[in-house]
Amino acid sequence: MAKTRSSLLSIHNMEVRNRTIIIVVLLLLVLTGYFTERRLKYEIETSVRDSLEKTLRSNAEAMSLLLRGYKERVNGISKIPQLQKTATEIEQLYANNDLEQVKVKSKVFEDILKGFFSHQGFQDYYLINTDGRMMASKQAELIGHQVNTSEAIKSLMDKDGNFVCLPKKATHPITGKEFILMYIGTSLKNAQGESYAYLAFSVEPSHGFSSIMEVTAQTGESSETYAINKNGWMISHSRFDQELRELKILDKDDRSSVLEVQLIDKNGKALTVFEDAFTNPETKYPKVQVNSTGYTDYRDYEVVGAWTYLSQYNFAITSEIDKDEAFRSLYIIRKIFAVIFGLASLLALGLIAYALYSIKLKKKVRSAALAAASELGQFKIIEKLGEGAMGVVYKAEHQLMQRETAIKVLKNEACREVDLIQFEKEVRITCRLTHPNTICIYDYGKTREGLFYYAMEYLEGSDLQEIITKTGPISPERVIHFVKQICASLKEAHSMNLIHRDIKAQNVVICNRGGVYDSVKVLDFGLVHDSNDESGHKVSGTPRYMAPEASSSRNELKDSIDIYAIGILISVMLTGQYPFSCDDSVEDILRAHREDTPMKPSELVRFPIPECFDDIVLWCLEKDPSKRPQNVMELANKLDTLNLDNWSQDQAQQWWALNAEHFLPSSSQQGTSSSSFDRTIQFDRFDKTIQTDS
CATH class of the missing domain: 3.30.200.20 (Phosphorylase Kinase; domain 1)
Incomplete structure (x- = not known):
């Protein structure tokens, strides 16, 4: 009996122990699930905040670069001597009330600007006097009308006299039609440094202002980035225009939400984004405010977002995404945990297996990363x-x-x-x-x-493409300084029967080496050809710089093809343009090299270029290689005979001091060309190296 009682007690104790173990395991599982859910919530919230801030910063930087690029383009255009001369004449004629002559000169002014509209994104130009009256425009009927007050224009200017007018509603003084106007301008100054007029270009807000945010911001079904002016009106397109029409926020006939949507809630109160962006000093860029708890947007949806204030231009940018979409993964995880608690034992084993697999996977990834980090030996x-x-x-x-x-x-x-x-x-x-x-x-x-x-x-400098696109054509004295160094580099290669085959603006870096300014480094000998090699060659090089014989012959490559490319490069440095205008296809460009007569540098631009350069460029671009300079030193010696001042180290040092802000350490070294949408001169796919079997 005692033995039976002892056995029952033992069984009871075992059951109690098992129940205790089960309860402890369940409690541990519940606690683990609770704290895991809290941790996951924190991580997802952090990820959402980081994603919103990253998207916003990306758009703020892109917007700043876009507007700065617009101002630099307009400022660069205003420096054209013939434009300044014509603008001065128009201002004097307008002051004398000679409107007929003003209209005649306006045509001359428009001819100077021809070509800056299509590829620069500009629609119209305005030459405005200091009283805010129109003196010249593509729309001649606007001449004499009041555009803006002088004080209003000055309030938009930065320290350099450049200004950006944000999208606003305007009424055409002749037709009376209402339209959205945005323009970028700069002040024109006389020799005494006094402003005598303003030059402005109108742009379509959807061309860059809105589209740049639409391209970089739409990472989700409901995500969007938009801009707000100081009065709380949306000044960029909303991706939900159709939905806004269905909600009666927009009239059906409205083209877009630009200046049609004010950021207020249904009670007429300013939204959190608008209120904080302009009143809280913490939101001035590069500071960013983020709200991941949720607020109501202009569509009456609950969203999370980030915003900042671009004080230089006096408008705010916000990036938002519907809260349900942002935290969709968290809601799914909570459902998963509900199932986990119902299937405690199986899921516990699954979690252990998953944890072991994750550890193994992390070790594998870590080992691969360590191996990759040491791939390049020393x-x-x-x-x-x-x-x-x-x-x-x-x-x-x-x-x-x-x-x-x-x-x-x-x-x-x-x-x-x-x-x-x-x-x-x-x-x-x-x-x-x-x-x-x-x-x-x-x-x-x-x-x-x-x-x-x-x-x-490793070079810290800028290639010639970047220098030309950001600061414009290069002075003749400096061109000679660069070309002589390029020739010196190629002289050694040619003496060893090596031909570069890809001389172009992107493959010449200008840097400061050992305290010597404007030192040239010739890059990318990756297509170098041994002229003693009789095994044939591929058609290789860059279309715009390729000599006629480089694309149509075999086993005949000579150093004259590098001299031909230098001729193209001299024209590009002096004018920012290529001597052949054909750009329909690679085949058309190569045909132009073989058949067309190149344009002289003096024919490509309106500003004066020493005539001696016309002869040198045409000499280098002879179709017959035997008629070109016999070697690079003959070309260099010819440059030495030109009656031009030498480019000095003092001039080089002064140039870099004035333009240092435009350039960062080179990120395009050895054939990885950088790109930027704010370049004055555009380089395209025909400036890239190609290789095909001949």
Whole structure:
């Protein structure tokens, strides 16, 4: 009996112990689920906040670059000497009330500006006197009408005299029709530095102001970024225009929400975004305010958002997304936890298995990352500089010598086996080049994954393309200074029977080396050709710079094709334009090189260029290679005979001091050209290197 009682007690104790274990396990599971849900909620909220802030900053930077680019373009246009002369004449004629002559001169003024409208995004121009009256425009009937007050224009100006007028409603003084007007302008000053007129260009708000936010912001079904003026009106397009019409917020006939939607709730109170953006000093860019708890937007939806205030232009930008969409993953996770609590034991095992798998996966990813980080042996990767069609360029450091280096890694998917063999051969050849105006290659090799790479000197400077697009054509004296250095670099290569084959603005970097300003570095000898090689060649190079014989012959490549490219480059540096106007296709461009007569630099622009450069460019661009300079030093010596002042180090240092803000350390080193939408001069796909079998 005692034995039976003892057995029952033992069984009871076991059941109690098992129940206790089950309860403890369930409690642990519940606590784990609770704290896990809290942690996940925090992580998702943080992710949403970070995503909103990142999107907003991206749009704020893009918007600032766009408006700054607009102002720089207008300011650059206003510096054209003939334009300033004509504007002064118009102002004097208008002051004398000679409106007939004003209209005649306006046509001359418009001819000067022809070509700046289509590719710059401008619609119309306005020449306004200091009293705010129109003196010239594409719409001649506007001459004499009051455009704005002088005080209103001055209130928009920055310290350099440039200004941006945000989208606003305007009424045409002749037709009486209402339209949305946005313009960018600058003040025109006389020799005494006094403003005598204002030059402005109107732009379509949807051309850049709205579209730039639409492109970068729509990352979700309900996400959007829009701009608000100081009166609380939306000044960019809403992606929900159709929905706003259905909600009767917009009339059906309205074209868009620009200046038609005021950011107030259904009670007439300013929305949180609008109220904080203009009244809270914490929101001045680069500061950003984020609300991830939720608020009601202009559609009466609950959203989360971030906003900032661009004080320089006096408007705010906000990025929003519906709260349900932003936290959709959190709601799903909560449902999953409800199922987890119902299937405690199975899901506990599943969670353990998932945790073990995650640990294993993380270890695998970490091992792969560590292996990738050490792929380049003695070079430590610091950051990615840029990426092109054929490879990726990184900034690196030699771990022993602690020397900054640029490393280009070729993409296997962009190269065939024959290309890799040729690359290895060409790098070995290029390593023989030692001229100080030639990029220096330190090392080359192959990663564990079979990717070819080579290490070269790291340059902090700007290529000629970037200099021309941001600051305009280059002075003749400075062009000579650059070309002589390019010739010096190529002289060494040509003496070793090596032809560059891809001389162009993107492959010439201007930098300051050892305290010497405007030092030239010739880059990208990746297409270098050994003229002693009789195995044939590919049609390689950049269409706009390619000599006639480079695209139509075999086994005949000579250093004259580099001289031809220098001729193109001289024209581009002096004028910002190419001597051949054909740009329909690669085939048309190559045909133009073979058949068309190039335009002289003096014919491409209205400002004066020394006539001697016309002869030099045409000399370099002779169709018959034998009629070009016989070698690069003959060209350099010819430049020495020109009756022009030398470009001095003092001038170079002064130029860099004035323009330093436009340039950052080069991110386009060795064939990964940078791009920007605020360039004065546009370079397109025909400025990129091509390779095809001949």
